[in-house]
Amino acid sequence: MAEIHRASTFAPVNIAIIKYWGKRNPKLNLPTNGSISVTLSQDDLRTHTTASTSSDFTEDTLTLNNESQDISGARTQACLRELRALRKEVEHQDPSLSKLSDLKLKIVSENNFPTAAGLASSAAGFAALVRAIANLYQLPTSPTDLSRIARQGSGSACRSLMGGYVAWQKGEEEDGSDSVAYEVSSASHWPDMRALILVASADKKDVSSTAGMQQTVATSALFEHRASEVVPKRMKAMEKAIHNRDFESFAILTMKDSNNFHACCLDTQPPIFYLNDTSRAAIRMCEYINSLHPDDKPYCAYTFDAGPNAVVYYLAEHEDIVAGAFKSILDGKTGWEGPRGQHVKPHPGVEGIEHVAEKLQVGISRVILTSVGDGPRKTDEHLC
């Protein structure tokens, strides 16, 4: 049996605060506008991926959560092709290295969260795939260069190659060479950012984001204005808010941009609905929590991706107000039982929003407590 080379990584989930929606080039996954996300802690949510290569392997394979995946799609192929080309360069420069670029790859991947939770698993998945192969090939490539490759697998994957607060710049080049992610600030710059994910009970999902965003580009009368006017200003303002650790601006921009994105979905023909009555109740609950602030500033900010789950950002110092308020009405749901959840005290002051509480009790199946985290972590735990 031939030698097996192997490398493994963990990669994080990221949740956008300025949303990616719309491609100017679907083949290369080039977006109509920039986006910014928070990388979430891999202690809570992560994809674990092992990439191996051996002359014994007869074809490229990908396994996710023990199920064989189709690897022939143009997006996965683009990632593999680019990574092999980089390895070939390295081998060319150092002829003593094994010729791994000529061998088939075996990629084994596992998420530590249920796929049904509707979290953006493809982002973590493609980031882990690219990072694991880059480790296997011992590429000197920077995270930003790798983000250009991961982007071709799944747009938002480019933001999971870094930790903390990450921007994906739209880029101007036709070949996408400058449509890459960069770190706005590290997790350690603003480490007290927390996220409470409210996982909504399974409902039949609306159109996929891949199909939906191009319908929006083609039919919305508002979208072009969002992409060309609204988002560029918000990108700058959000970067500034992050640099200044200005939660008020961060929160207002986050909520506005989530609503603006979903407004463009609704303005699509036929309209796309990702928010349902449960999502609306989560928004009203956040507004209620924010109304408790003595200076009328936000304690928390909601955001929704292409699904009904709410992600609620807040600062650690307000955990008992924000997570506590949700715990007071959602205690008993899966997710509070860990050490982090047990630590949250139900907030006593939840009154006058019984209607909202009832909707959430019916519509939310579980919660996930997490925080801002770092970028992909190399690991010696290999999957096989």
Place this chain on the structure above:
Amino acid sequence: MAEIHRASTFAPVNIAIIKYWGKRNPKLNLPTNGSISVTLSQDDLRTHTTASTSSDFTEDTLTLNNESQDISGARTQACLRELRALRKEVEHQDPSLSKLSDLKLKIVSENNFPTAAGLASSAAGFAALVRAIANLYQLPTSPTDLSRIARQGSGSACRSLMGGYVAWQKGEEEDGSDSVAYEVSSASHWPDMRALILVASADKKDVSSTAGMQQTVATSALFEHRASEVVPKRMKAMEKAIHNRDFESFAILTMKDSNNFHACCLDTQPPIFYLNDTSRAAIRMCEYINSLHPDDKPYCAYTFDAGPNAVVYYLAEHEDIVAGAFKSILDGKTGWEGPRGQHVKPHPGVEGIEHVAEKLQVGISRVILTSVGDGPRKTDEHLC
């Protein structure tokens, strides 16, 4: 007892197909953009109003559905002031006329539909008030001139002073003198337009339209684009569709503009939601019905005002497909029992949308079948 002068009218409800949302002058109810509506038949939905005047009356009074209403608001006062001024002119020109302009008014009004149904009752109400007083005063004023007055009571009321297909032009003058309604086409030009109203079960209403629209103007990043770019083009296209009796264009514009308006509501900070899961199911049901068309043209068009009720427009020739499809899943609800409803045959082909059907069965409390109709009708039936 002094002589009583009296005049009565019926006035219709109108449902916009290009939506009014946003005031550029809240005091005068001057809109940020034009709008177009269909006047609905007074055989089905109407406000009945009697205006009386007598030297015995000691104050202006208004009664709606047997409940005394506050008449001191600036909007009602503006209507009364303008109408009295016009009467004064008439009296000045013909001194033989009674000096009614100096006397107090008693206005008695009744809607033949439940206020709780969430139909735009203020439009019919102010149109009836203005029309009844104009009749009482025997004003020679044209419907368009009266629309300028009714607009100051409730913006969309100006569109209920005419029948058929009615536009309210934005106007350019600061005093609002050119912000008036005009008939795009009479009901008889395109008489086979039908409307099925799906009344959603009472839910706590979001913000009022008066407050909501100004929040949108103040906070939405998309609204200005809607008002200045999107609506003006649609106004022209919709007038053309009506002139040409082009249901396909009418339907597509109607659906797009409803979605565009609700998108701007969602883009408001805090977001305004009028559509709920029941509304969404009504949209999906219309899309299903339209998918049955052999040439992929719309059989029907949905539109939603500031609430969850759907109004579904269709042509008489497609009654069995459109109303029939809704009857097949909503049979047994109040509203089908009249002669018009009994005539509708449940459409047999409703399959594969059980999820949508279930949502509608739970969320819709009654249906109203109606059609395009004419403008206010003078009547000798007086309320007192």
